[in-house]
Amino acid sequence: MVCSTERPKILVIDDEIGTRESLRFLLKNDYDVICADCVDRGVQQARESHPDLIIMDIRMPGKNGIQGLRELRAQDALTSVIMLTGFGALETAQEAIRLGANDYVNKPFDTSAMLSLASRFTQRSHMERKRVRMLRELQDMNSRLVEDLAAKERLANLGQTSAEFAHDLRNPLMIVMGYINMLDQQLAKARDMLGNEFEQAADYLEVIEKNLHRCYDLAQLWQNANKGDLGQFKPVPVASMIEDLVMSVEPLMAAADVTMEYSIEDGGAVINGSHAQLVRAIHNVISNAIDAVTPGVGVIRLSCIYSDSFVEIKVTDNGSGMSPEVLKRMFEPYYTTKPKGKGTGLGTVIAHRIVEEHGGTITVTSAVGSGTTVGVKLPVMSESVSALS
Numbered sequence: 530m531v532c533s534t535e536r537p538k539i540l541v542i543d544d545e546i547g548t549r550e551s552l553r554f555l556l557k558n559d560y561d562v563i564c565a566d567c568v569d570r571g572v573q574q575a576r577e578s579h580p581d582l583i584i585m586d587i588r589m590p591g592k593n594g595i596q597g598l599r600e601l602r603a604q605d606a607l608t609s610v611i612m613l614t615g616f617g618a619l620e621t622a623q624e625a626i627r628l629g630a631n632d633y634v635n636k637p638f639d640t641s642a643m644l645s646l647a648s649r650f651t652q653r654s655h656m657e658r659k660r661v662r663m664l665r666e667l668q669d670m671n672s673r674l675v676e677d678l679a680a681k682e683r684l685a686n687l688g689q690t691s692a693e694f695a696h697d698l699r700n701p702l703m704i705v706m707g708y709i710n711m712l713d714q715q716l717a718k719a720r721d722m723l724g725n726e727f728e729q730a731a732d733y734l735e736v737i738e739k740n741l742h743r744c745y746d747l748a749q750l751w752q753n754a755n756k757g758d759l760g761q762f763k764p765v766p767v768a769s770m771i772e773d774l775v776m777s778v779e780p781l782m783a784a785a786d787v788t789m790e791y792s793i794e795d796g797g798a799v800i801n802g803s804h805a806q807l808v809r810a811i812h813n814v815i816s817n818a819i820d821a822v823t824p825g826v827g828v829i830r831l832s833c834i835y836s837d838s839f840v841e842i843k844v845t846d847n848g849s850g851m852s853p854e855v856l857k858r859m860f861e862p863y864y865t866t867k868p869k870g871k872g873t874g875l876g877t878v879i880a881h882r883i884v885e886e887h888g889g890t891i892t893v894t895s896a897v898g899s900g901t902t903v904g905v906k907l908p909v910m911s912e913s914v915s916a917l918s
């Protein structure tokens with residue numbers, strides 16, 4: 530339990546030393562009493578020490594209590610203020626109440642009445658401050674909730690639309706796959722006629738077919754992801770995952786006139802996960818690298834190292850790099866620095882989610898003008914593919 534030893538504070542503002550000292554004597558056992566002999570010093574004391582109650586004389590030379598009250602209320606609306614009035618000054622006292630004083634007491638005051646007022650009004654200030662603090666916290670909480678809800682709603686809408694999109698996409702994909710099969714058969718028939726070119730054409734067709742299957746798998750995964758079902762994890766050999774990845778990004782590299790370098794030492798590692806999801810995660814990282822480099826001089830290095838029951842796949846580019854601000858925000862949903870229509874700001878969100886679902890981590894280092902390295906570290910289930918089979 531936390532005990533507060535702080536006593537309530539009372540500020541007395543009165544030009545008469547007699548009143549100040551008698552109030553100090555009366556209140557000092559239960560309160561911290563501070564005194565000021567004029568309005569200006571009183572207002573300053575109130576600003577510095579935030580009293581729970583101010584007892585202020587109305588009649589003072591220079592600025593009087595009514596002016597003092599205006600200044601005090603302008604700087605703090607919550608502290609309780611009791612005015613001390615002379616005999617027969619009812620109208621002034623009533624004006625003070627209109628201006629925001631909480632009560633008034635005639636001089637000379639009755640000590641037990643003053644003690645009970647002090648207790649009542651210090652508690653009132655305390656409760657008022659608590660109420661305002663709680664209200665502010667509630668408002669903060671409320672605006673945070675509204676923001677969260679808006680973000681969730683946007684994601685829910687996106688989820689629904691993309692599930693429908695994924696569903697519809699599978700139909701034309703099936704049709705294209707059917708035609709690829711027919712083309713494959715036609716090609717086999719024309720084998721003699723084509724000679725050497727047959728092998729190359731068959732290779733191209735195989736790549737197209739594999740990628741179509743990938744699209745189909747992705748569409749299905751996407752639909753399931755919306756239902757909260759991310760599919761069954763299976764042993765995924767890192768080598769085959771990288772092979773598929775390279776195959777899927779090579780045409781993009783060629784189109785963007787970017788050089789790709791590889792160094793793969795996967796150690797035959799196997800990840801327990803989803804092949805299509807992992808390819809999708811790293812594909813997003815590589816797409817960002819492609820967007821960041823300059824055509825003709827852009828180089829992207831893909832490395833894969835196995836050590837200590839982890840594989841680390843690193844994608845390093847010599848592109849624009851990121852400022853600390855972009856680096857801090859890059860994983861936020863919908864955050865993009867790309868022109869409208871080019872980026873949705875979801876690539877890193879997708880990659881991050883997939884890597885997390887596989888028990889892995891993503892680290893990013895970047896410097897403006899020199900490039901970026903994204904490291905995807907994933908736990909492996911076995912040191913060797915052959916050990917599994």
Ligand SMILES: Nc1ncnc2c1ncn2[C@@H]1O[C@H](COP(=O)(O)OP(=O)(O)OP(=O)(O)O)[C@@H](O)[C@H]1O
Binds near residue numbers: 813848849867
């Ligand atoms: N390798 C990189 N080099 C420079 N900036 C990067 C790199 N990777 C990410 N970024 C920055 O992070 C931002 C967010 O990336 P993210 O992949 O989430 O969205 P996007 O690429 O803009 O759009 P999307 O991937 O949805 O098409 C990018 O707009 C870019 O500013």
Ligand SMILES: [Mg+2]
Binds near residue numbers: 813817872875876877
């Ligand atoms: Mg991206």
